[in-house]
Amino acid sequence: MEDLENHRMQDVRPHPPPPPETAPVEKDNQAGKQKERASSLCKTPPSLIRSKNNGAEFHRGMLLGEGGFARCFEVEDENGDVYAAKTVAKASLTSTKTRNKLLGEIKVHQSMDHPNIVKFIECFEDNQNVYILLEMCSNKTLMDMHRRRKRFTEPEARYFMIQILGAVKYMHSRRVIHRDLKLGNIFLDENMHVKIGDFGLAALLLSDSERKKTICGTPNYIAPEVLFGKQDGHSLEVDIWSVGIILYAMLCGKPPFQSKEVNMIYKKIKAHDYHFPEGVVLSAEAIDLIQALLSKDPADRPSLDMIVEHPFFHGETPSHLPVTCLEGIPHWKNLTPSISRRNFRRLAVAAGIGPGSIDRDVGGPVTVKDVIQTTAPAIVEKNNLGQILPECLSPKVSATNLRGVVVSTAQEQLSKTSMRSTRSAKPLSDLPINKANTGLPTQFPVLGRARRMGEGEVPVSKKVAVAPPTSAYVISPQRKNPTFETTEPINQLRETLENVKRTLASKQSHDMYMETSGNQVYISQWVDYSNKYGMGYQLSDGCSGVYFNDGTTIVLTPDVTYFEYIVESHNPKAPRERHQYTISDGISSTLKKKLYLMKHFREYMLTNLYVAEQGVQKFSPDGQVSFLTDYLRTKHATMFRLSSGEIQFNFTDHYKMVLTDGGRTVRFMDPSRNAVAMSVAQLIHRARRTKGHQEQKAQLGAGSGEQILERMEFIAATLQGWHDRTTKATRAA
Numbered sequence: 097m098e099d100l101e102n103h104r105m106q107d108v109r110p111h112p113p114p115p116p117e118t119a120p121v122e123k124d125n126q127a128g129k130q131k132e133r134a135s136s137l138c139k140t141p142p143s144l145i146r147s148k149n150n151g152a153e154f155h156r157g158m159l160l161g162e163g164g165f166a167r168c169f170e171v172e173d174e175n176g177d178v179y180a181a182k183t184v185a186k187a188s189l190t191s192t193k194t195r196n197k198l199l200g201e202i203k204v205h206q207s208m209d210h211p212n213i214v215k216f217i218e219c220f221e222d223n224q225n226v227y228i229l230l231e232m233c234s235n236k237t238l239m240d241m242h243r244r245r246k247r248f249t250e251p252e253a254r255y256f257m258i259q260i261l262g263a264v265k266y267m268h269s270r271r272v273i274h275r276d277l278k279l280g281n282i283f284l285d286e287n288m289h290v291k292i293g294d295f296g297l298a299a300l301l302l303s304d305s306e307r308k309k310t311i312c313g314t315p316n317y318i319a320p321e322v323l324f325g326k327q328d329g330h331s332l333e334v335d336i337w338s339v340g341i342i343l344y345a346m347l348c349g350k351p352p353f354q355s356k357e358v359n360m361i362y363k364k365i366k367a368h369d370y371h372f373p374e375g376v377v378l379s380a381e382a383i384d385l386i387q388a389l390l391s392k393d394p395a396d397r398p399s400l401d402m403i404v405e406h407p408f409f410h411g412e413t414p415s416h417l418p419v420t421c422l423e424g425i426p427h428w429k430n431l432t433p434s435i436s437r438r439n440f441r442r443l444a445v446a447a448g449i450g451p452g453s454i455d456r457d458v459g460g461p462v463t464v465k466d467v468i469q470t471t472a473p474a475i476v477e478k479n480n481l482g483q484i485l486p487e488c489l490s491p492k493v494s495a496t497n498l499r500g501v502v503v504s505t506a507q508e509q510l511s512k513t514s515m516r517s518t519r520s521a522k523p524l525s526d527l528p529i530n531k532a533n534t535g536l537p538t539q540f541p542v543l544g545r546a547r548r549m550g551e552g553e554v555p556v557s558k559k560v561a562v563a564p565p566t567s568a569y570v571i572s573p574q575r576k577n578p579t580f581e582t583t584e585p586i587n588q589l590r591e592t593l594e595n596v597k598r599t600l601a602s603k604q605s606h607d608m609y610m611e612t613s614g615n616q617v618y619i620s621q622w623v624d625y626s627n628k629y630g631m632g633y634q635l636s637d638g639c640s641g642v643y644f645n646d647g648t649t650i651v652l653t654p655d656v657t658y659f660e661y662i663v664e665s666h667n668p669k670a671p672r673e674r675h676q677y678t679i680s681d682g683i684s685s686t687l688k689k690k691l692y693l694m695k696h697f698r699e700y701m702l703t704n705l706y707v708a709e710q711g712v713q714k715f716s717p718d719g720q721v722s723f724l725t726d727y728l729r730t731k732h733a734t735m736f737r738l739s740s741g742e743i744q745f746n747f748t749d750h751y752k753m754v755l756t757d758g759g760r761t762v763r764f765m766d767p768s769r770n771a772v773a774m775s776v777a778q779l780i781h782r783a784r785r786t787k788g789h790q791e792q793k794a795q796l797g798a799g800s801g802e803q804i805l806e807r808m809e810f811i812a813a814t815l816q817g818w819h820d821r822t823t824k825a826t827r828a829a
């Protein structure tokens with residue numbers, strides 16, 4: 097990274113300085129040399145883009161936008177998943193420095209995994225271009241929204257800021273400075289969640305004390321020490337400055353040092369010459385926070401955790417933003433102080449910042465130094481994943497190789513392939529198999545738009561907020577003795593589905609199905625902190641548990657008087673030993689530590705996560721406690737198996753299904769946790785009958801019986817894949 101950092105000094109961003117609001121610069125490029133925008137070398141890619149790396153194919157869609165360096169196109173993979181493909185023409189990569197710059201961007205971005213950072217999916221090349229496949233942000237950037245709205249309200253600014261600060265905290269904890277934070281690099285996904293993107297100027301600090309010297313950034317957003325502190329260099333605080341500019345711009349309508357001339361902007365930054373515009377109503381708290389963020393001396397700027405504790409964040413805070421606010425001012429009802437506080441907490445927890453952040457709750461406070469020490473080597477390791485990097489970025493490739501690249505036009509390609517027209521709806525049985533070839537379908541077509549985060553169970557762990565794109569699923573770690581106790585639910589479910597399909601075909605009466613009590617225990621909240629300790633959960637009967645990474649479990653009764661310690665054994669006839677204790681029993685120091693963590697998890701979940709239906713099932717002190725025996729996380733759902741035989745599916749669109757009674761009955765919950773419990777077959781038939789009734793239809797999950805049937809088919813296929821993989825693992829062990 098050191099090399100990359102130095103190379104950026106010169107010929108990076110080879111376009112002339114466009115308007116100061118949006119264009120990143122490197123000081124060395126300011127000599128006035130008017131170069132062609134590198135992105136203009138990027139011709140429209142063929143309608144069917146084929147990866148040279150692994151032969152994967154993508155249908156190219158519309159142009160999403162253009163920067164100085166790249167053009168970005170919508171693309172769709174063979175599973176129907178849509179991504180943004182940042183496309184860089186190989187013809188623009190003729191200098192080693194430009195190649196290194198792109199390599200640096202890829203390496204840093206690839207190592208990021210945070211809910212508020214644009215997800216890096218993969219990177220590949222064809223003959224003409226390098227493609228960086230990114231999470232799709234369909235609501236564009238805060239810059240686009242700002243252009244239409246001119247100013248945002250303070251509640252909106254708070255909503256955006258919490259997520260921005262969480263993402264920046266994550267980057268900084270990994271010693272990554274973004275160095276180009278601005279409205280135009282803050283993307284919005286379809287749910288209006290913030291996603292920071294464009295790591296083109298990012299730098300990795302190799303030690304706490306390292307200082308960067310490259311003058312780079314976007315004029316309006318550059319911190320004074322970048323421009324005028326060449327001797328001392330700069331560090332993480334430059335991003336805090338840019339966050340201050342962003343907050344000012346969101347609330348005041350333009351950045352504080354805005355001027356027509358770039359040099360005038362720099363003069364104003366040097367003189368710290370900015371004012372709050374008259375005629376714009378700003379709270380005293382907003383002014384105070386902006387002033388703190390824009391402290392001239394980097395050492396005076398507040399830390400990221402201090403920022404979210406500023407009184408500015410005590411104001412009205414929405415839990416989410418409607419897409420209509422892209423165009424006009426939103427209005428909220430009932431944003432009372434307590435609701436706002438709760439919304440703030442949830443947003444902060446989801447972004448991994450502030451008092452509720454898990455780093456503080458479990459294992460004591462984590463200092464930036466701790467995080468740096470444990471995580472910086474991980475980046476270096478990950479950056480060594482040379483095999484996925486495009487060949488053309490290899491030092492072996494010479495400039496002449498790339499200059500000779502023939503840029504074929506879209507028209508030429510059109511005659512070779514036709515776009516989308518050959519694609520037809522596939523039956524579920526034909527669903528593509530994911531990369532790990534696990535037998536798990538990667539596509540689940542009935543899922544609607546994912547609901548907003550911050551409600552229901554929010555995965556707060558930074559590492560696992562979204563499974564890494566290369567591994568299609570995460571299975572519970574370090575199981576000594578993986579078992580899939582029974583295949584009954586799989587067989588039963590398959591049989592039921594066959595029966596349902598037959599009755600649907602024959603239009604028989606469906607009234608033969610029985611209602612069920614729906615009294616199964618299920619997981620009402622969970623926190624995946626398996627990158628450090630384990631999976632914590634709260635059961636609907638009030639018990640809480642942690643499935644530790646070493647395969648042991650602690651389950652605590654609701655009144656916190658008893659707990660069970662469950663250890664996996666190698667005896668296939670008795671796969672688990674269960675030990676009961678009262679809370680005051682003398683226990684070993686290892687167990688004490690686990691109990692301590694258990695209580696922290698419990699506290700955390702009760703304080704920070706969605707609390708609904710507590711005590712729906714009363715815990716019976718005489719009965720056996722249930723606990724989590726295994727879990728699986730995929731792109732479409734998180735699945736839990738409980739010792740009581742229940743199998744729970746939490747879909748990413750926040751619908752949930754709990755299978756019980758050997759797969760015969762199901763508890764179905766909508767995103768607001770309204771629940772119905774009935775036989776699987778009845779649920780499907782009920783859904784078919786309520787087609788026209790909006791309310792019931794919503795409750796049953798975007799509608800029709802066919803869609804419920806598809807969810808069930810997905811469950812059956814996933815269970816089968818899960819079972820096969822577990823059995824294979826057991827055999828291998």
Ligand SMILES: Nc1ncnc2c1ncn2[C@@H]1O[C@H](COP(=O)(O)OP(=O)(O)OP(=O)(O)O)[C@@H](O)[C@H]1O
Pocket residue numbers: 118120135160161162163164165166167168180182214230231232233234236283293294296
């Ligand atoms: N993940 C995404 N989802 C949707 N659109 C995107 C995404 N990433 C980029 N874009 C669009 O493509 C444009 C160019 O992308 P980007 O800014 O990353 O390219 P660049 O050449 O590196 O830009 P810059 O000159 O700002 O560094 C963006 O302005 C945006 O309109």
